[in-house]
Amino acid sequence: MEYVNPLTGFRVDGRRPNEMRQLKGEVGVVARADGSAMFEMGNTRVIAAVYGPREVQIKGQQVSSEEALVRCEYRMADFSTGDRRRKPKGDRRSTEISLVIRQTMEASILTHLMPRSQIDIFVQVLQADGGTRAACINAATLALADAGIPMRDIVTSCSAGYLCSTPLLDLNYIEDSAGGPDVTVGILAKMDKVTLLQMDAKLPMDTFETVMELAIEGCKAIAKYIREVLLENTKRLECQRCLRPDFVSGHFLQQTYMYRAIFVEIKAYKAAFGSED
Amino acid sequence: MVGLSEGEKHFIRGGIAQDLRADGRRRLQFRAMSVETGVIPQANGSARVRLGSTEVIASVKAELGKPSILHPDKGKVSIFVDCSPTAAPMFEGRGSEDLSAELSVALQRCLLGGKSGAGAAIDLSSLIVVDGKVCWDLYIDGLVVSSDGNLLDALAAAIKVALSDTGIPRVNVSLSAATDEEPEVDVSDDEFLQFDTSSVPVIVTLTKVGKHYIVDATSEEESQMSSAVSVSVNRHRQICGLTKRGGAGLDASVIFDMISVAKHVSQQFMSVLDSDIAAAEEAE
Numbered sequence: 001m002e003y004v005n006p007l008t009g010f011r012v013d014g015r016r017p018n019e020m021r022q023l024k025g026e027v028g029v030v031a032r033a034d035g036s037a038m039f040e041m042g043n044t045r046v047i048a049a050v051y052g053p054r055e056v057q058i059k060g061q062q063v064s065s066e067e068a069l070v071r072c073e074y075r076m077a078d079f080s081t082g083d084r085r086r087k088p089k090g091d092r093r094s095t096e097i098s099l100v101i102r103q104t105m106e107a108s109i110l111t112h113l114m115p116r117s118q119i120d121i122f123v124q125v126l127q128a129d130g131g132t133r134a135a136c137i138n139a140a141t142l143a144l145a146d147a148g149i150p151m152r153d154i155v156t157s158c159s160a161g162y163l164c165s166t167p168l169l170d171l172n173y174i175e176d177s178a179g180g181p182d183v184t185v186g187i188l189a190k191m192d193k194v195t196l197l198q199m200d201a202k203l204p205m206d207t208f209e210t211v212m213e214l215a216i217e218g219c220k221a222i223a224k225y226i227r228e229v230l231l232e233n234t235k236r237l238e239c240q241r242c243l244r245p246d247f248v249s250g251h252f253l254q255q256t257y258m259y260r261a262i263f264v265e266i267k268a269y270k271a272a273f274g275s276e277d
Numbered sequence: 278m279v280g281l282s283e284g285e286k287h288f289i290r291g292g293i294a295q296d297l298r299a300d301g302r303r304r305l306q307f308r309a310m311s312v313e314t315g316v317i318p319q320a321n322g323s324a325r326v327r328l329g330s331t332e333v334i335a336s337v338k339a340e341l342g343k344p345s346i347l348h349p350d351k352g353k354v355s356i357f358v359d360c361s362p363t364a365a366p367m368f369e370g371r372g373s374e375d376l377s378a379e380l381s382v383a384l385q386r387c388l389l390g391g392k393s394g395a396g397a398a399i400d401l402s403s404l405i406v407v408d409g410k411v412c413w414d415l416y417i418d419g420l421v422v423s424s425d426g427n428l429l430d431a432l433a434a435a436i437k438v439a440l441s442d443t444g445i446p447r448v449n450v451s452l453s454a455a456t457d458e459e460p461e462v463d464v465s466d467d468e469f470l471q472f473d474t475s476s477v478p479v480i481v482t483l484t485k486v487g488k489h490y491i492v493d494a495t496s497e498e499e500s501q502m503s504s505a506v507s508v509s510v511n512r513h514r515q516i517c518g519l520t521k522r523g524g525a526g527l528d529a530s531v532i533f534d535m536i537s538v539a540k541h542v543s544q545q546f547m548s549v550l551d552s553d554i555a556a557a558e559e560a561e
Binding site: 043048082084 | 423
């Protein structure tokens with residue numbers, strides 16, 4: 001099968017070899033989590049939620065009393081793949097990806113600032129179309145930022161591959177399952193350091209370099225987008241604070257007192273003016 | 278887990294007794310609902326329903342299969358629910374299995390009827406392609422993304438919306454002369470058949486807190502419940518299924534009272550849902 005059209009140079013989904021799929025990031029999608037985000041790369045869509053920093057739930061898991069414990073769970077929805085298959089929870093692939101995400105995020109979180117506490121990162125894949133690993137890391141970064149957890153830098157991730165003697169950025173499911181190499185890179189965007197590097201299949205040394213360069217370029221583009229999303233979110237929050245100061249810090253009881261006060265006023269009004277409804 | 282102080286618990290109970298709940302609602306008032314269809318492009322039908330901070334996604338996938346020997350004239354429908362750990366940290370690992378199983382069974386009871394398929398909300402005989410040979414298997418998956426109480430009602434509403442969004446591909450069957458041969462099935466890519474979802478019920482859960490009962494409880498309110506009755510009611514005001522949860526016993530007369538209230542509330546809920554479905558389909 002031709003993954004890159006030899007005449008036009010376009011890929012199966014109409015992209016150029018060094019073109020990324022459309023990105024979409026949204027912060028605060030899970031109301032009750034401390035931080036949450038949705039991240040889309042084309043048809044791949046994941047949700048990440050962060051709970052913490054909070055007290056260590058199972059004391060035995062606490063490794064060091066100097067640093068926060070970071071935990072991660074990756075889960076795929078039953079309907080996320082093309083053909084529906086019910087997988088048992090905690091299969092080896094999920095366990096491996098959970099571990100990869102945990103290690104990558106741990107490298108960026110300032111764990112020494114939150115000793116004796118625990119941070120949980122949960123990622124849920126809603127749609128899988130290649131590059132779920134990368135999308136999960138990007139979503140986790142956004143969610144951690146939303147939760148206000150101190151981080152060294154923004155971690156972003158992107159995949160790249162090599163098919164039909166062309167390096168391709170951000171593989172979709174068809175390209176991913178073509179059997180070629182799949183290089184997933186995660187970087188600390190500002191410090192310009194690689195924190196995650198994975199590749200399957202074989203690739204000549206010099207080609208690997210160009211493919212990895214391409215993936216790093218992709219990571220940087222994602223970092224730029226994530227910064228925009230976070231800036232936009234911060235502006236929105238600031239705007240909200242100006243508009244309704246009582247709701248930002250308001251405990252739900254405070255709001256209720258307000259509702260109840262209005263209710264009592266309406267009752268008094270009805271009693272005074274004898275309105276029936 | 279919901280951590281509440283004594284004062285907060287008292288406040289919630291007191292508010293319910295005075296018909297003014299912690300978020301300003303009356304006892305029989307639902308939270309604001311938002312409905313979106315077509316959220317999972319890979320599925321035949323899908324929907325996202327938000328009730329306050331509760332968010333669920335339902336997807337319907339249709340696959341060709343073989344009807345069971347006992348019911349050669351009926352298709353198969355199965356419902357699975359999964360609670361994502363994004364909704365609460367306690368759903369991590371195997372922590373969600375109990376709740377997922379409870380919700381799945383409750384939904385199956387309300388939507389699929391008995392084992393024989395009698396009384397099912399979905400007309401199972403409409404899923405048949407060739408009698409005894411080929412039928413559609415419907416897989417309904419629910420996913421709880423964010424949980425703030427009343428998951429069952431939200432899931433049932435999401436499934437109802439997802440089913441009305443579902444298009445089953447039209448199939449052409451070429452029957453060969455030999456009867457025991459596998460029939461050839463040609464699945465159309467661009468012609469879809471819509472489902473008749475008018476008889477799919479909604480579920481209304483009445484949660485009893487103190488002497489009174491409320492609809493659409495938040496998780497704070499659910500933590501104060503003594504028992505809850507989930508009633509599924511269809512458009513013709515018929516009861517399709519009933520589940521009681523919670524340890525405390527209920528007087529039979531109270532249950533009858535609750536059912537009649539649930540019937541009344543469900544009709545309002547269904548009309549709100551119908552207008553939301555129409556709006557969501559227009560927006561798509």
